Amino acid sequence: MRLVLVGPPGAGKGTQAAVLSEKLGVPHISTGDLFRANIGNSTPLGQKAKSYMDAGELVPDEVTNEMVRDRLSDEDAAQGFLLDGYPRNTSQAEVLTGILGEKHLELTAVVQFDVPEEELVKRMLARGRSDDTEDVIRRRLAVYHEETEPILGYYQDKVIKIDALGSIEEITGRALEALRSHQ
Numbered sequence: 001m002r003l004v005l006v007g008p009p010g011a012g013k014g015t016q017a018a019v020l021s022e023k024l025g026v027p028h029i030s031t032g033d034l035f036r037a038n039i040g041n042s043t044p045l046g047q048k049a050k051s052y053m054d055a056g057e058l059v060p061d062e063v064t065n066e067m068v069r070d071r072l073s074d075e076d077a078a079q080g081f082l083l084d085g086y087p088r089n090t091s092q093a094e095v096l097t098g099i100l101g102e103k104h105l106e107l108t109a110v111v112q113f114d115v116p117e118e119e120l121v122k123r124m125l126a127r128g129r130s131d132d133t134e135d136v137i138r139r140r141l142a143v144y145h146e147e148t149e150p151i152l153g154y155y156q157d158k159v160i161k162i163d164a165l166g167s168i169e170e171i172t173g174r175a176l177e178a179l180r181s182h183q
Ligand code: AMP
Pocket: 009, 031, 032, 033, 035, 052, 053, 054, 056, 057, 058, 059, 060, 064, 084, 085, 086, 087, 088, 092, 140
């Protein structure tokens, strides 16, 4: 199964991605986690990404696309994957289509997590990550609406929309059920 999870920051994508990856037996590939690991290890990639992340802006596409291309070429991603936080704009979506197309593959589905905006800010402030200050949160939400939401139009009939309010188990259940009926 080759999945992309899409949703605004604070929608619980990361949590769901971890659970779903375990249940579906495919690796969880989070571009945010990959960037944070690079920052933690002070790699050149991490140095490039840090200022963008601190400001709530997208890391430039060239840097992000190369990192994803590399990660998808790892052996564990050959049988499927769950992408969390990528693609984040239409141009990244087109690159992903190209990467998969080279292997004659396409995505199984795009899972969209739907959460009301007031709830998102509340959840992010509670999370306390270094890029979770109020100004940066607002910027990340604006970037989501302006740049990421249009990918839902790009993917059209691959999109499965999930109500992401409720307990972790409830939301996982909805996602698994929707994936079953989508196939
Ligand atoms: P996340 O952990 O998905 O919330 O991502 C944290 C931050 O990492 C984002 O605010 C961006 O600065 C950066 N980032 C993660 N994924 C991408 C991506 N696909 N394209 C550009 N920047 C990204």
